[in-house]
Structures are given as C-alpha cells and as structure tokens.
Amino acid sequence: MQTTLRHPVHCHGIGLHGGRPATLHLLPAAADTGLRLQRLDRPETPSFRLLPDCIISSPLATVASSPLTPDLTVATIEHLMATLHACEIDNLLIQIDGPELPILDGCAETFMALLDEAGHENLGVPRRSVEILRPVHVTGRDGAKASLLPGTAGTLELSLSIDFPAPAIGRQTCTLDLSRDSFRSELADCRTFVNHRDVAALQAQGLALGGSLDNALVIQHDRVLNPGGLRHENECARHKMLDTVGDLYCAGFRLSGRFEGHRTGHALNNRLLRTLFSSPENWRFSDGSPSVLPSPA
Template sequence: MQITAETPFKASILPPSLFKTPSDLPALNQNASRMPWQHTIKQPITCVGVGLHTGRQMRMTLSPAPADHGIVFHRIDLPGSAPIEARYDNVICTRLSTVIANELAPEVRVATIEHLMAALHANGISNLRIDIDGPETPVLDGSAAEFDFLIQCAGVATQAAPRTVIEILRRVHVEDPNGAFAELRPARSGFALAISIDFTAPAIGHQRHAMPLTLQRFRQEVGFCRTFVERKEIEALQNMGLARGGSLHNAIVVEDDHVLNPGGLRHPKEFVRHKLMDAVGDLYLAGHAFKAGFMGHKSGHGLNNRLLRAVFASSENWRLVGNEVHSKAAIHATA
C-alpha cells in the first residue's frame, strides 16, 4: 500500500483491534503469556512526501523485521551503503531535528526521524526495516499522526520474543545554561512524560503538558500536534539550508500573537504537546521502551539525546528487565 503526502489527516481512525490482546499472541507458557512481546508490522507499506528541511521528495517503505532486529534505516538511493540503526549513539546532529548516521560512514544519514520514531514508540513497534531513497523522512502533515496511520494500515504483528524494558534506577539530569533541562527518574511502572515550554512569541507563550505513554493517550493528546516555527526565523533557516520543504500544510507558523495557518490550531496547547511528542520519539532511540518518568523544561532534540548518553554513561543508572537475553541494542547500550 502507498500513502502520499496528499492523504488526508486520519487521526480519528482507531481500529479496536489495536487496543486488545492480538488473537495470534504466542502461547509459549503460562508465565510468558503475561509478558509484553516484541512487535513488528504485518505487511510493507510506503509513503511519499517532501522532507521538511531538504525540500526533496522522498519515498519511504516500512517493512516487517524479525525479533531482536530493532529499528533500522536503509538508504536505498546509496547502493551498498551500511544500514543505520535508530540508536542514540548514532545521532550526529540535533539542530531542529534528530539526524542519525552510520558510525563507519557519517555521510550516510537520515534526518527528521523523531515523528516516525514517536509513532513507532507509541505503537510498541520493536522491529522494523525502513527503506528510504533520500536523506530525510517525509514530513507529511508535520505531526506523527500520518505515520501512526501507516502503522494502522500495515497492521501490528506480535512476535514470539519477550520485550526488553529499560528501568531507570536513579535520577539522571542534564541541563543548559539557559535553564532548559531534561531528566529521567525511577518510576513504579510504565513510562510517563511531563514537559513545559516558554517562548517569547505571545502566540506560544508558556505551556505545559503531562501524560502516561499509552497508545490511546498518544493519539488523543499529542500524536496529531504539528511542528512549529516563528515567521521571523524562516528566512534565516532557509539561508542555513533548512526548512526548504516547510509550508502551512506541514507546520504551524506564528507571528507575534497570530497563528498564520488558515485552519488555526488543532489544540490550544498544540505547541507543548508537539514537544512532548518529539521527546517520545527521541527517547525511543534508547533501543527499548522505558520504565521511568521523564521531565523536561524547554528541552529539545539536543537535550533529549544528551540525556540518553548520560543515562548509558553509567550502569548504575539503569538495568534491563523483561528478557534475560541481551539484544544487540542492549549490547551497544553498555559499550
């Protein structure tokens, strides 16, 4: 199936089957049946759209992958190039997006992966092959909703392998001189996020939002929230080679106290909710889901990545739970 950038917004499509235990759940034994499982998608699916920063049209195909494979990108426009694992230590740039590259070939990169990673995180997709014919994922509508829609169309498949979760054992905190910070702290269960922003533009201002990460809450509260920019910054960004594919169709543009998009906002707190969605995507580059609480103030891609590097800098900060067999991602995390 192919979805193009012109496909209408479909955040309201919520197949009931995604909220139930899949009928094909592997019944390995009584104890295993209570454990969370790894997931992939049931069939390949393709989308076509422009890159937010490059302005180039990109074709991207999501395909099923075996257990313990992880999320891996392949630049099919560069034959023979090494695959790029979606992992925090493969992040090479965080200026206005999260960019990953193969450590052996830094020129082989994929940019603006955070919205796709957020949708994969929320849907519990552990293993996926992503073929892309350019250096940036399609921006589509500027949110994670259309990536979520792709996953719904492809279907979610449960795999006969238990999922590994990263449990945070002690508070880990990183900050910038301007007061921005991000931190992970221990939690009794699950993964919850809280974030606040503070912009001088009156149209954005100070906002905050908090929620546990579940698929339903993701779709209802943050998945549909679009990226945003101040109008006065656009020319400077384009002079830097960025935002060449941005438009009122895939980004919110504000000027002083005005939202310039004809349709306005999708939610009064769309700005902070988009930032929370970005964090959901950036933090999935840990290679596994978290048992933790995340807090951030004015945090962005750079702080989110620094936080992951700080977590894995010491084995006293974290441990793996749910699977005694270390996956490839876990081995890299301890390196």
C-alpha cells in the same frame, strides 16, 4: 512480547528541511533486530541499528548517522520514531531513498494511519525494556533541562514545559502517560511550529525549504497564520512532547520510568539518553540480561 508490522507500507512526500521528494518504506523485521535504518540511494551501505550513539547534534531535527559510514545520515526521524514508540513496534526496517524522511502533515497522524494499515505482528519473543534505576539529569542553555527518573514498572510518564517570547505560545505545559490511545488522542495531530520571523533566516541556511502552512504551525507574535488556527490551546507543548517521545525511542528500547523536561530539545534529549547509558548503575534491562546495549552495526 516483541512486535513488528504485519505488512510492508510506504509513503511519499517532501523533506521539511531539504525540500526534496522522499519515499519511505517500512518493512517487517525479525525479533531482536531492533529499529534499523537503510538508505536506498546508497546501495553499497548496509542498514544500521538505531541507538543513542547514532544520533548526531542537530537543533532542528533528530538526525541519525551510520556508525560504519559517518557521512551516511537519515534526518527528521523524530515523528516516525514517536509513532513507533507509542504503537510499541520493536523491530522494523526503515528504508528511505534520500537523506531525510518526508514531513507529511508535520505531525504524526499520517504515520499513525500507515501503522494502522500495516497491522501488528506478535513475534512470540519477550520484549526487553529499559528500566530507570536512579535519576539522571542534564542541563542546557537558557534554563533548559531534562531528567529521567525511576517510575512505575512498564510505563513511561512524561511531563514538560516550554517558554517562548511570542505571546501566541508563551509558557505551556503538557503531561502524558504514554500509550497508543493517549498518543493518538493527545499528541498525534500536533504540528511542528516555527516563528514566522525566523523562516527567511532558516531558508538562507538551507533549512525549512519544504515547510508550508500544510505541514507546520507558523506563529507571528500573537497570531497563528494557519487558516484553521490551533488544534489545541497548548499545541506547541504537545508537539514538543511528541518530539520527546520520538527522541527517547532512539534508545532502541522502550523506557520504563518518568521523563521531566523544561525548554528541552533534540540535542538535550539525546544527551540525556547518553548520560543514562553511561553507567550500568543508572538502568537495567527488564529481563535481567546484562546492562549492555547491542552493537549498532
């Protein structure tokens, strides 16, 4: 059955890239509402439903744009989306008082705690998930690739690999069958990461202004600069998996199938979703309803 939160919750922090204070509110929503975003600092604009076509190209974060007001964007949504995906929250109103969600701990542990505090409400209406019917593939630069394939009904299996020149990262792999428990134990504490030599260039572009050792894993060649070191030997691959779980939930519905990726990122993950939904022969709704996504408005 479809779910929402039992109680509203909120949190406060700073945006990873803009470095500005941000307050996030998560409010229960009715069945078939989907996941909706609303900018409280733009009261003249309505909320909009998150769907693949709402995602605009951004290499360092997942950024959603309102279909009715294209200059209205909400950035760095991937960690929250991953947590909602794993916790099976189908309907929610996400309110933010600025252009970027707070980065909080740089992973998903705080979002997990928020959802634990809010509780789950069963709405008594059957959930519609998206079933993958035939393989779809996309490729990017430097050997990047991502695929969605048919899989076991009702489950999402993920497998990915990364390959970075920094010896502290190198080549890593991660596999997961997505569930609330597996996400909590395997991915939720894995932090976003950055190469120390890239920080100055990013900040010169107005990015990573809110980053610190408190919310990011900083790599310097063969060293991890964070005092506590790595939380998992393959923490970077696990965080890429966390991002992917969030990016895939920008479909607006849970996926039933298998994801495979190598050196994938936000833009390629979104292109994969758009390719999936480009033909009704690629997918179907689990309840047999027509293979047409709802309007984002």
